[in-house]
Amino acid sequence: MKLVIGIVRPEKANEVLEALYRAEVRGLSISRVQGHGGELERVETYRGTTVRMGLSEKVRFEIAVSDEFVDRTVDALREGGRTGEVGDGKIMVLPLEHVVRIRTGETDHGAVTPVGP
Amino acid sequence: MKLVIGIVRPEKANEVLEALYRAEVRGLSISRVQGHGGELERVETYRGTTVRMGLSEKVRFEIAVSDEFVDRTVDALREGGRTGEVGDGKIMVLPLEHVVRIRTGETDHGAVTPVGP
Amino acid sequence: MKLVIGIVRPEKANEVLEALYRAEVRGLSISRVQGHGGELERVETYRGTTVRMGLSEKVRFEIAVSDEFVDRTVDALREGGRTGEVGDGKIMVLPLEHVVRIRTGETDHGAVTPVGP
Amino acid sequence: MNALTTIAAIPGVDSGDTAWVLAATAMVMFMTIGLGVFYSGLVRAKNALNTFMMCVAALAVVTISWALVGYSLAFGDGGGFVGNFDHAFLNGVGFEPVEGQTIPHIVFFAFQGTFCILTAALVSGAVVERMRFLPYLIFIAIWSVAIYPVMAHWVFGGGFLAEGGTLDFAGGVPVEMGSGFTALAAALVVGARKDYGRQALLPHNTVYILLGAGILWFGWFGFNGGSGLGINEAGMLAFVNTLLTPACCLATWFLLDYVRGRKITAVGAGTAIIVGCVGITPAGAFISPAWAMALGVLVTFPCYAVIVWRPRTRVDETLDVLAAHGIAGLTGILLIGLFAQADWNAVADGLLYGDAALLGDQALAALVAPVYAFGATFVILTAMKTVGAVRGSERDEAVGLDVTDHGEEAYVTGEGAILIASAEPPSERVPAPTPGS
Amino acid sequence: MNALTTIAAIPGVDSGDTAWVLAATAMVMFMTIGLGVFYSGLVRAKNALNTFMMCVAALAVVTISWALVGYSLAFGDGGGFVGNFDHAFLNGVGFEPVEGQTIPHIVFFAFQGTFCILTAALVSGAVVERMRFLPYLIFIAIWSVAIYPVMAHWVFGGGFLAEGGTLDFAGGVPVEMGSGFTALAAALVVGARKDYGRQALLPHNTVYILLGAGILWFGWFGFNGGSGLGINEAGMLAFVNTLLTPACCLATWFLLDYVRGRKITAVGAGTAIIVGCVGITPAGAFISPAWAMALGVLVTFPCYAVIVWRPRTRVDETLDVLAAHGIAGLTGILLIGLFAQADWNAVADGLLYGDAALLGDQALAALVAPVYAFGATFVILTAMKTVGAVRGSERDEAVGLDVTDHGEEAYVTGEGAILIASAEPPSERVPAPTPGS
Amino acid sequence: MNALTTIAAIPGVDSGDTAWVLAATAMVMFMTIGLGVFYSGLVRAKNALNTFMMCVAALAVVTISWALVGYSLAFGDGGGFVGNFDHAFLNGVGFEPVEGQTIPHIVFFAFQGTFCILTAALVSGAVVERMRFLPYLIFIAIWSVAIYPVMAHWVFGGGFLAEGGTLDFAGGVPVEMGSGFTALAAALVVGARKDYGRQALLPHNTVYILLGAGILWFGWFGFNGGSGLGINEAGMLAFVNTLLTPACCLATWFLLDYVRGRKITAVGAGTAIIVGCVGITPAGAFISPAWAMALGVLVTFPCYAVIVWRPRTRVDETLDVLAAHGIAGLTGILLIGLFAQADWNAVADGLLYGDAALLGDQALAALVAPVYAFGATFVILTAMKTVGAVRGSERDEAVGLDVTDHGEEAYVTGEGAILIASAEPPSERVPAPTPGS
Ligand SMILES: Nc1ncnc2c1ncn2[C@@H]1O[C@H](COP(=O)(O)OP(=O)(O)O)[C@@H](O)[C@H]1O
Ligand SMILES: Nc1ncnc2c1ncn2[C@@H]1O[C@H](COP(=O)(O)OP(=O)(O)O)[C@@H](O)[C@H]1O
Numbered sequence A, B, C: 001m002k003l004v005i006g007i008v009r010p011e012k013a014n015e016v017l018e019a020l021y022r023a024e025v026r027g028l029s030i031s032r033v034q035g036h037g038g039e040l041e042r043v044e045t046y047r048g049t050t051v052r053m054g055l056s057e058k059v060r061f062e063i064a065v066s067d068e069f070v071d072r073t074v075d076a077l078r079e080g081g082r083t084g085e086v087g088d089g090k091i092m093v094l095p096l097e098h099v100v101r102i103r104t105g106e107t108d109h110g111a112v113t114p115v116g117p
Numbered sequence D, E, F: 001m002n003a004l005t006t007i008a009a010i011p012g013v014d015s016g017d018t019a020w021v022l023a024a025t026a027m028v029m030f031m032t033i034g035l036g037v038f039y040s041g042l043v044r045a046k047n048a049l050n051t052f053m054m055c056v057a058a059l060a061v062v063t064i065s066w067a068l069v070g071y072s073l074a075f076g077d078g079g080g081f082v083g084n085f086d087h088a089f090l091n092g093v094g095f096e097p098v099e100g101q102t103i104p105h106i107v108f109f110a111f112q113g114t115f116c117i118l119t120a121a122l123v124s125g126a127v128v129e130r131m132r133f134l135p136y137l138i139f140i141a142i143w144s145v146a147i148y149p150v151m152a153h154w155v156f157g158g159g160f161l162a163e164g165g166t167l168d169f170a171g172g173v174p175v176e177m178g179s180g181f182t183a184l185a186a187a188l189v190v191g192a193r194k195d196y197g198r199q200a201l202l203p204h205n206t207v208y209i210l211l212g213a214g215i216l217w218f219g220w221f222g223f224n225g226g227s228g229l230g231i232n233e234a235g236m237l238a239f240v241n242t243l244l245t246p247a248c249c250l251a252t253w254f255l256l257d258y259v260r261g262r263k264i265t266a267v268g269a270g271t272a273i274i275v276g277c278v279g280i281t282p283a284g285a286f287i288s289p290a291w292a293m294a295l296g297v298l299v300t301f302p303c304y305a306v307i308v309w310r311p312r313t314r315v316d317e318t319l320d321v322l323a324a325h326g327i328a329g330l331t332g333i334l335l336i337g338l339f340a341q342a343d344w345n346a347v348a349d350g351l352l353y354g355d356a357a358l359l360g361d362q363a364l365a366a367l368v369a370p371v372y373a374f375g376a377t378f379v380i381l382t383a384m385k386t387v388g389a390v391r392g393s394e395r396d397e398a399v400g401l402d403v404t405d406h407g408e409e410a411y412v413t414g415e416g417a418i419l420i421a422s423a424e425p426p427s428e429r430v431p432a433p434t435p436g437s
């Protein structure tokens, strides 16, 4: 199994979600992060204080999948998240040794929804 | 060493924490995430706009442990997080190559609290 | 490639960022987490309710780097994040199988900014 | 304004008196909103809306019940226990002032109505985070007819306490003891939240708490200061005391907080503002500014004690309405019996000024008010419980009442929200399946 | 105060009347702030500031345009269509009351000014989250001279509607229909947000919505109650009805919400408060309290219907100003024609009291007001569009207007913020490179 | 109200005048809450409560010191420098109006008290995020006796400035210059925050900033408009100017912001509202509406300049009280010397109307006020520093004063919070060990 982490633009999050649903990836967790990459930095001013904002809002997807699902998951993240402008984000694939479903205690393949064949 | 990631219900977070303390797992980090899985989706209405909310609030635990601690950590997450209803969440175990304690520079076993034997 | 995760004090986050910029680590994502470790716990009181707060605010760095960058990334996190007091945090290094740049579809080394040699 | 309307003065109406009572009425109405902010800051984020809505609901339900019968039951003549139906459906409530007043009758009706609204909203503090919204609506509808008007009649409408000589300027009996002991009964009947006593259930936004308390204090100047129904000694004294008493209560609370835990808490400060305002509510027009300051100090102790002690009990009277209103109001009512000073109020002296009788009258009020508020509420809610569920399931509580009862969240990011009904039907995109269900 | 200033009373001025109008003026000014809270809660976090700023901007721009010419155009004598320039630049606006009034002229000027400010701010609800801030400033500057004063003149300044006998107490024509139909035109000309209809664009803070609505209701007591310009039957009646109508509207909204989705929503409650206050705005001084309650019930249905229906159209009239103000105001104007009661208003009877003529006068207003507001706005904004862009790029919308137009964020954590200009030049540390650019 | 209380009018009291001053008093008290919201939005989340509490504390401490001696020192007769103790402990403060006034003495006492409270709270802006709460309490207690009453006596209590002919309507000297230059001294003595100038320390909630500024503006109508102590030319003029000046200041600030960075900031708008209100505070009753608008434009420049320049210095006068109050008040005081117009104020003409003398009197005030406020504060705080620490440790600052001084957090989620004292002792579950300690 693998853990797929995808970092995308907030305004693309819903499209990514739908792409993942279509790819029948059913289980996932997301969270708000702030990222730095090639994006232009913003300048903001608060009274006399002027700052360079080096980080921009992103949404982080964390998806545990069985091996057969890795590619379609990555593809879904790419389709859904792409705008073509700098700042679209990254996808990372990490090895995953075990997964446990807390409710049932099922492990590994049994635990990743949907269960692989 | 392993990195154990556990995703549980917010209302169970404190019970998981106590289970982990009892298991003498002393170091951990948590964060708020939103998850999608088998839970029923909520319908919410804001004036004329009706939406299906596909995500529900969860709490994510991130725990670096030395190998001997993996099982009891997973067990603590299971006990503490379980309600038996769909939506209890998942536990993932990832391989971890190095850990460094920023304060002292100690690495690996020395860095994971509590130090393994 | 590796995924470097660093957990540091919020008040140190900007120094870590600058250390990383200096080390020419250009791509990263951060998020707010709460951590438990060796720090003293706080006692807080809300009307008649007195609680022990076992968690303290931290900032979590997540950085995908090509192998040659691992050490300088870890060093940057250590320099920037260190105060010498309990609670400085941890650095974790995980194996990373693939990285994809959503915008271009470039993978692996090509995707981790800056590109390794 | 429209040129066609007349601007002639109204016979028997003093424009200055009325100007102040109008401002006061708006301020008291605003208190119910301030209470919503205060209460919603005190609960967890997943119940922030439900809690605020319980205050908004009082503005809807109680205003109507007040217009239909509440006002008449409180201020219609009639026995010593309750008024009559002469003014039901606003019958005979017009521009002409009530005998002995200098403001339009209709304004008096509105001013008093805002008191009943606020009191009903106060009660919600006892049952937030678990009571369903619909039963709550039914409860305050009944309560605002069966309980508040009766207690208001006792002291404001020529009822037996007023006749007997009990002094209650701005509502120690119906508003403060009324809400406080109703809250206790409600908490007992509805029962504790599922995690009460096992987990820490903490306020989600303390800035709201201070802002809400501030709005309440602001409004209380109209509440107490307007209760003189114009520019007269009683009103002026009550107005100024509404500045002095809460200040002294705050200072004392700071001290107790510091002694207790070396920390002066903001939630405590918000609470102290309320306690101080409540303490002076019945006494405002009857005691000198100096005694008002003393009252601010004295009222703090019993309320502080109850606030610290209550969470150690099994009684989940969640937002401590009993302590902040019931006990504070009761203390205020009793202290009138000691501090009242005819030089200032032209009405009666208290024990310290040589008249022991008053203390007895006050003690009577301090006895009957809690009994009636507690008893009647206990009966009403117990009856409702036998008919149907008044609280949500454990699961509802876990999810939070904002979602279960209002279908909303207080703080939404929008991720994962899929439009169901929209301009272009989302058909073009495959609707998300709801897996596992 | 400074001992040197005189405290002599002003001839022809009634201190009580003026005291109330002063309070009312401050309260109406405060409504614009409340509206900012209400609106900014209704948008996404990334536009919270821009939305609030559109209300603050009205306080800046419209106050000035009102002082320069707006007031004179509205209240200077002149034809039936618009006033004149006699009072331009505050000329002749002093302490002496206007003929037939009992408050200083200068206070009347300020009181009416706060109405124009609020109305301009209301309009912003139609174009938030996409219209650039600068074009918006220009638009409300023009609008506050070309549209509001004209419509105000019709009903308040002795214009043709007032002459014709149309009744509009506190601004159903200029404020409510004026803002509502301006909003519709603005939404059409500016166009929908890029993701409108495709994605769910949800309110980011519902507590703000309830607090904002509460501040608005509080202020509305001054808005309606002060429109009698003193303590008189018209003002008193309007004041009390401002409590009764919104309460009934709230209750009805609760019912419709419950019937529709088994959930009583907080956003709905906030909306209902506005709708109720708007509904009674034109009618306040003309109908009995009982009819005011009925009006509260009746006005709910059309507004609720439009609120539910509008998002299914392609018209992104974002915050539903049309429904909450235009439709509610129009309904209120028409219902005067039915419910007006000479016993209460000493002016005219409505259809139900035997006079059919009034309904005609009201219908006329309900016809010309929307036409003028919509038409004139359409022309102005279309003209502006031909000159330059009135809205941001798709990218701006994605980033959010707080950053693009104000260079700020509503909620900042500070991580990743590097000081550019500071006490010790950051030279000591290597400035962060901006890679990839 | 209680039937037993008398509603007889008070001899010598005008009900209309008093009605307005009562509303004004409540509004000024509410300003201190608004300031708390404004200030807490301007700091980082970890200090939001501590900052708000510094305003709440002023309501507690200063009200008491004002009642005990402050009022008497300010308004008791006596030398040109300070009053006396005749009214200490509220001695002789009753219902009978002060010579030449038409409101009850006790109301005058309360109205003036709210000014002292607000001023003390303003000062906190200079030392937030680092000064400990206890030393702060001690400081404002001393300050509210040793500094404010003295400066208030100079201009309001018949002190040497009033005698000399200096015009200050609503407190340019004691409130604005008093707070501004006290703030400067406090910032210098307490010292900068540890990360000041090295890291970006940003406002955590800009919506609070706009709401707070809005509440302040609302209250300022009572602050300036009420300073006429009734319905008279001075008060009416000041009231209306309180609408005009801030509007012009806002517009000018928009312009400067735009010129500076092509962005019109919301924090700037909130600041501009304050600056405009401060600028008109001393001048309100003395200059024509037209000049008030000009003043709104002119006062913006020096304040804007100081706000932009100050953070480049080593002086961490954190929330820019000096710029927003000290400089704005000073500018207002001086401009009276130019714009004052006897036609409007019936008191004196300024330079532009042919009387150069006044400018001298104003310049004197602009000289002595800063010197006294700065000097006395410097002495008091330096003395306090020698006795004990006035600020927290570096670690406290890093953690945030909400936790270290109040044992609370503004925004709590509840994760990781273990009940210590609870209904069922948590014995049933193993208490969490505190490892490593
Ligand atoms: N090496 C990295 N590790 C973790 N997150 C990264 C990394 N590089 C980029 N990101 C995330 O992806 C986002 C976009 O990356 P960026 O390089 O700017 O865009 P692009 O991939 O289009 O060049 C960043 O804001 C950051 O959140
Ligand atoms: N494959 C996955 N990857 C990451 N997180 C997941 C995955 N599957 C489930 N989760 C997380 O676990 C939560 C509960 O999962 P769900 O499958 O609904 O419950 P159950 O495990 O009881 O069937 C989800 O809300 C989501 O946060």
Ligand SMILES: Nc1ncnc2c1ncn2[C@@H]1O[C@H](COP(=O)(O)OP(=O)(O)O)[C@@H](O)[C@H]1O
Residues within 6 Å of the ligand: B026, B027, B028, B029, B062, B063, B064, B065, B101, B102, B103, B104, B112, B113, C007, C034, C035, C036, C037, C038, C039, C056, C058, C085, C086, C087, C088, C089, C090
């Ligand atoms: N084993 C762990 N897994 C994940 N995070 C950890 C772990 N140990 C510590 N942390 C994080 O590091 C922070 C500081 O750790 P702590 O052990 O208290 O400091 P130190 O490393 O100086 O002893 C904690 O608050 C937590 O967020």
